[in-house]
Amino acid sequence: MAVYTDVPNEELEAFLRLYDIGFPKACKGIAEGVENSNFLLVTDRDTFILTLYEKRVNPADLPFFLNLLEHLTERGIPCPQPVAARDGGFLQTLCDRPAAIVTFLDGRWPKRPTVSHCGQLGEAMALLHKAGADYDLSRENALGVMDWRPLFEAAADRADEIRPGLRAEIERELDFLEANWPKGLPKGVIHADLFPDNVFFLKDRLSGLIDFYFACNDFLVYDLAICLNAWCFEGEREFNVTKAQQMLTLYQRTRPLTDAEFAALPLLARGAAMRFLLTRLYDWLNTPKGALVRPKDPLEYLRKLSFHKSVTTPAAYGLNR
Known part of the structure; x- marks a missing residue:
């Protein structure tokens, strides 16, 4: 907003x-x-x-x-x-x-999400995915993997203003993601932007989900990958595996992940970090002067991307098969 x-x-x-x-x-x-x-x-x-x-x-x-x-x-x-x-x-x-x-929905979004908040979000996300299964309309993800390079090209010439070498770093990662993005995972309606400021709580109980203007049809587990980035880091570098474990555990109580979804989670989390790095980079360089808006630091998601690139097994997110 x-x-x-x-x-x-x-x-x-x-x-x-x-x-x-x-x-x-x-x-x-x-x-x-x-x-x-x-x-x-x-x-x-x-x-x-x-x-x-x-x-x-x-x-x-x-x-x-x-x-x-x-x-x-x-x-x-x-x-x-x-x-x-x-x-x-x-x-x-x-x-x-x-x-x-x-x-208007009553509630406040959590400035410092707890393990309980993360678990409740996981459950609510699974319920959302099941509720959307019979929705008649469909919309492709306008910010899916094949849309990232055109978005980057709109900001590439100035990327090194943010950090020297950023342009080349992003180009290498886009090459990897485009070549390795999974296929055939379960799809349906996802929110695609469930950041803490889009989830309300009243007395520490989840009271509402808002801001559905990125909602689309995509891999269901991609919604989880976005939320691992948005909810499960302390600061920008330290991944909180306890929060991730609670989110994934409560999600699976309502909608269990397939083996293929579980295996794809590190790559999808890596891609989700890239998606928000790119939109933040574009907004950082292009926000109109005088707009009542706070552009967000794109390098936060470069640091999160670095963590996901180091992950070798989905167990790093708190669950074992």
């Missing part, structure tokens, strides 16, 4: 007349994240999240995202519900951008 577009009061009031959710009392920008313009919207009836879609979000994908929220909510997954306008549609236009409103 972030803010790239300011919303004037008169445009907001006109926009809300399309809905039956009351008159706006407050609309405050949310600075966390990097993709869309997000606002905490308070009306005289309730609290909502207003999103204006920007940057990498393809407007053609928005029905996939918004209908997925409705589908998952109906199956008991705690996530925001899209709010229909008076015409019955979830998607409208505000400030010349596609826009939608979703319900």
Whole structure:
């Protein structure tokens, strides 16, 4: 989440007349994240999240995202519900951008995830994967392995500004990942961005999953690989195997991994580190001046990538077959 577009009061009031959710009392920008313009919207009836879609979000994908929220909510997954306008549609236009409103979820994201948080996330992720199995719409991962090189090429000429030799290092790793990426693993709907700031807890119990705007159809175990990177490091270098073990154990109680998924985990974790290294590198070099957004350090994921490159067996993540 972030803010790239300011919303004037008169445009907001006109926009809300399309809905039956009351008159706006407050609309405050949310600075966390990097993709869309997000606002905490308070009306005289309730609290909502207003999103204006920007940057990498393809407007053609928005029905996939918004209908997925409705589908998952109906199956008991705690996530925001899209709010229909008076015409019955979830998607409208505000400030010349596609826009939608979703319900507000109570809870706070964990600034310092614990072993318990990691375990609950593993269970919730498995339930999400099972709930998405009968979702009718599909969307390919727009940031899958074959999309990483074009993304890198958009930033390659300036990569060495971040760290000398970074360009060549990334090119070598892309060569390896493209040549060795697994095939034939179980696929389905994944969140693809379950970082701690997208998972809410109330009194240390998981209360909601948010920000589904990278959701897509991909290897289910790739979601786990992303979360190993996002949740299981202390700082940027020390991997916490206890957190990883709890996450994987509780995931498997609901959806056991196949032998092939288990074997592929180190390579997928390595690829997930590369994916976030590249998007952070691009954003670090291209964030517009004046945007209410905090670009994140790409080198954090270079250091995590270095750990995964050293892994020789999936047992390094806390589980033995």
